[in-house]
Amino acid sequence: MLDSDLAELYGVETRILVQAVKRNLDRFPSDFMFQAEIQDVAALRSQTATSNTGREGRRTALYAFTEQGVAMLLSVLNSPRA
Structure with missing residues (x-):
């Protein structure tokens, strides 16, 4: 899943x-999360025929999380829903 x-x-x-992720990078090994460039996400979006206009203005790389990465994210994220 993407960070946004x-x-x-x-x-x-x-x-x-x-x-929160950057403050706890040591808790996210490479098999939990990786950074995807904007161009990679745009290509993926065009292949799956989906669109999310909320990401078009973004200039930084996106974080993509595996299932284990999402579980780890929940342990470092301070949110009532998390």
Whole structure:
């Protein structure tokens, strides 16, 4: 799942979620999360015929999380929904 989708799901801003991840990078091994470039996500979106206009203005790489990464994210994210 992408960071912006998880931020929406757990009721926080994407920048807050990314800050929590960056503060706890040692808890996220490479098989839990990776960074996807904007171009990669755009290509993926075009292949799956989906569109999310909320990401078009983004200039930084996206974080993509595996199932284990999402579980770890919940342990570092301060949100009532998490």
